[in-house]
Amino acid sequence: MDDRDWLILKVLYNEKNITKAAKNLYISQPALTNRLQQIEKEFGVQIVHRGRRGVEFTPQGEYLAKCANQMLLKIQKIKENVVNMENRVTGTLRLGVSNYFTDYKLPGLLKLFKNEYPDIEFKVLTGSSSEIAHLIHSHEVHVAFVKGAYSWNDQKRLLFEESICIASKDKIDLRELPNLPRIDYRTDPLLKTAVDNWWFENYSQPPLISIEVDKADTCKKMVLNGLGYAILPSLILDDADDIYKIDLKSKNGKPILRKTWMFYHKESIQLKFVKAFVEFMEKLDFQKIP
Numbered sequence: 001m002d003d004r005d006w007l008i009l010k011v012l013y014n015e016k017n018i019t020k021a022a023k024n025l026y027i028s029q030p031a032l033t034n035r036l037q038q039i040e041k042e043f044g045v046q047i048v049h050r051g052r053r054g055v056e057f058t059p060q061g062e063y064l065a066k067c068a069n070q071m072l073l074k075i076q077k078i079k080e081n082v083v084n085m086e087n088r089v090t091g092t093l094r095l096g097v098s099n100y101f102t103d104y105k106l107p108g109l110l111k112l113f114k115n116e117y118p119d120i121e122f123k124v125l126t127g128s129s130s131e132i133a134h135l136i137h138s139h140e141v142h143v144a145f146v147k148g149a150y151s152w153n154d155q156k157r158l159l160f161e162e163s164i165c166i167a168s169k170d171k172i173d174l175r176e177l178p179n180l181p182r183i184d185y186r187t188d189p190l191l192k193t194a195v196d197n198w199w200f201e202n203y204s205q206p207p208l209i210s211i212e213v214d215k216a217d218t219c220k221k222m223v224l225n226g227l228g229y230a231i232l233p234s235l236i237l238d239d240a241d242d243i244y245k246i247d248l249k250s251k252n253g254k255p256i257l258r259k260t261w262m263f264y265h266k267e268s269i270q271l272k273f274v275k276a277f278v279e280f281m282e283k284l285d286f287q288k289i290p
Contacts, residue, residue, distance in 0.1 A: 003075045005039055006068040008032065009047075013065035017054045039064075073139055084271050090119040091273035096132040096141035097124055098188070100216060101260065104235055106145075108289040113280050120273045129188045136263045142274045143281075144263040148190035152263045155278075160286050161257045164195065166246040167220070167237055168229040174246065178203050181210035181228035185219040194256060195231050198248050233258055 012021040012032075022032040040047050047061035057065060083091045097106055102124070110122060125135060129146040136144035136152070145159070166172070172180060184207075199207060210228050213219050219230045223243060237243055248256040262281055269275040 006071045010068040089272045092121045094123045094141040096135040096144040098129045101145045157262045159260045162234045163247040168244045169226040182207045183211045183222045183228045183230040
C-alpha cells in the first residue's frame with residue numbers, strides 16, 4: 001500500500017461512486033477498479049460491493065477507509081517534517097478559505113506573501129465557513145480563514161470586521177422594506193441567522209423575496225441593475241460607490257458586525273513555512289491588499 005492507494009480508498013469512500021472517484025483522482029475507471037482489486041488481494045478481503053446505488057463498503061472496507069485519513073495525514077506530516085529540515089523556508093502550505101474570502105482577499109494576499117517567500121507553494125481548499133472550520137478541526141489544512149463565530153479552542157487571530165448592509169440602487173425608507181423586492185443569495189448559516197434575527201426584531205411580516213441567486217457577487221450585480229435591495233457584507237460593496245447603503249443595527253443601536261478569523265493549530269507553526277505565513281498575516285494591513 002502506498003499513499004496513492006490510501007487516497008483511492010478515501011476518495012471512493014467519500015464519493016461512493018467509481019465514475020466520480022476516478023474523475024476526482026484523474027485516472028480511468030478500469031485503472032481504479034484494477035487498483036482496488038490489488039488492494040483487496042493484498043489484504044485478502046473484499047472491500048466494496050457494487051450495487052444499484054453505487055459502491056457499498058464492507059465492514060473491512062469501512063475500517064480501511066477510516067484508516068486512510070490517518071495514514072494520509074501521517075505520510076503528509078512525514079514529508080513536511082523532512083522538508084522542514086532544510087535551511088530555506090519551503091513547502092506546500094495548505095489553506096482552507098471561505099468562498100467569500102477567496103473572491104475578495106485571497107489572490108492579492110497570496111501575491112504579497114509570494115513576493116516575500118517565493119519557494120512556498122499553496123494548496124487552497126475553498127467552501128463555506130462551516131466546511132472550512134471542519135477542515136481545520138480535522139487537520140486537513142494548516143491555516144483556515146472563516147467568517148463568523150465558529151468554535152475553536154486552539155490558536156486564532158481576528159483579521160478584520162465588517163458591517164452588514166442593506167444595499168440598494170436608490171435611497172429607500174426602512175419602514176417600507178417589507179414591501180420592497182429583495183434579492184437573496186445562498187450564504188453561511190451564521191450570517192443568515194443574524195440577518196433573520198434582525199429582520200424579525202424589526203418587522204412583523206416576512207421579506208418580499210423576488211429573486212434568489214447562488215452567490216453574493218451575483219446578488220450585488222442585481223442590485224446595481226436596480227432589480228431590488230439586498231442585505232450584504234460591506235466588503236463586497238467597497239467598489240460600488242453608486243449603491244445606497246444602510247448598516248444593520250441591533251435594538252440597542254450597535255452595528256451588526258461579521259468577523260473574519262484565522263485559525264491554526266499551535267503545533268503547525270513548528271513548520272517553518274506555516275510560521276512564516278502566520279507571522280506575515282499578523283503584520284498584514286488588509287487595507288493594502290490589491
